[in-house]
Amino acid sequence: QKEVEQDPGPLSVPEGAIVSLNCTYSNSAFQYFMWYRQYSRKGPELLMYTYSSGNKEDGRFTAQVDKSSKYISLFIRDSQPSDSATYLCAMSAPGGKLIFGQGTELSVKP
Amino acid sequence: GAGVSQTPSNKVTEKGKYVELRCDPISGHTALYWYRQSLGQGPEFLIYFQGTGAADDSGLPNDRFFAVRPEGSVSTLKIQRTERGDSAVYLCASSTGVGGTDTQYFGPGTRLTVL
Numbered sequence: 001q002k003e004v005e006q007d008p009g010p011l012s013v014p015e016g017a018i019v020s021l022n023c024t025y026s027n028s029a030f031q032y033f034m035w036y037r038q039y040s041r042k043g044p045e046l047l048m049y050t051y052s053s054g055n056k057e058d059g060r061f062t063a064q065v066d067k068s069s070k071y072i073s074l075f076i077r078d079s080q081p082s083d084s085a086t087y088l089c090a091m092s093a094p095g096g097k098l099i100f101g102q103g104t105e106l107s108v109k110p
Numbered sequence: 111g112a113g114v115s116q117t118p119s120n121k122v123t124e125k126g127k128y129v130e131l132r133c134d135p136i137s138g139h140t141a142l143y144w145y146r147q148s149l150g151q152g153p154e155f156l157i158y159f160q161g162t163g164a165a166d167d168s169g170l171p172n173d174r175f176f177a178v179r180p181e182g183s184v185s186t187l188k189i190q191r192t193e194r195g196d197s198a199v200y201l202c203a204s205s206t207g208v209g210g211t212d213t214q215y216f217g218p219g220t221r222l223t224v225l
Contacts, residue, residue, distance in 0.1 A: 004152075006152070008150065031210055032210035032211065036216075041218070041219075042218055042219075043114070043201055043203075043216030043217050043218050043219055044153065044201075044216050045215075045216065046213050046214070046215075049211075049213070051210065051211070088152050088153070090152075092210035095158065095165060095166050095208055096141060096143075096158065096205065096207070096208035096209060096210065096212060096214070097143065097155040097158055097166060097169070098143075098145075098153070098155065098214060099155070100145075100152030100153050100154070101152050102150070102151055102152050103150075103151070103152045
């Protein structure tokens with residue numbers, strides 16, 4: 001079993017839809033949780049970061065962490081075609097190395 | 111300012127050959143990470159440097175893989191006797207530190223194809 005599990009999709013939604021992306025993890029030692037966005041043939045870029053259970057909002061994006069269930073989510077409101085990308089959840093292990101999920105490919109149709 | 115750069119952007123080689131992949135981190139970043147991303151997968155950790163020394167190389171798959179960072183800036187990932195299974199995108203990232211709150215900034219990657 002992988003330390004971080006993420007539904008690979010692909011996920012296709014109409015413009016304006018609410019998108020929900022999820023990951024589960026097995027290692028209780030993970031303390032920092034991130035969402036990266038990766039456009040085709042580009043490196044991942046940090047979208048959001050959190051370290052405590054609860055919600056964190058940044059514009060149209062909300063990151064949610066439930067440490068008791070070992071479950072994290074990313075919600076995108078009013079999705080736009082420019083949001084079309086692969087979304088990667090990541091957990092920070094000791095020393096700073098990141099453990100990534102498989103990535104979910106999202107397509108937002110105009 | 112300039113981000114993380116990686117060269118070459120693409121590398122095609124034959125099975126059994128030796129390759130070197132280069133990473134130029136953001137100026138002043140002391141931590142440097144190498145990851146490998148296979149098609150349809152998330153990046154997998156290979157090795158990271160704090161300064162010149164390899165602090166954790168637990169992700170290197172075998173002794174054909176080696177990385178150096180002699181002056182604490184540029185790093186080179188070296189792969190000997192390449193195999194078809196080594197084909198992937200090799201990503202480099204740098205950060206100001208190795209804490210969980212230190213953002214890792216990724217380069218665009220080197221796409222390695224082993225024929």
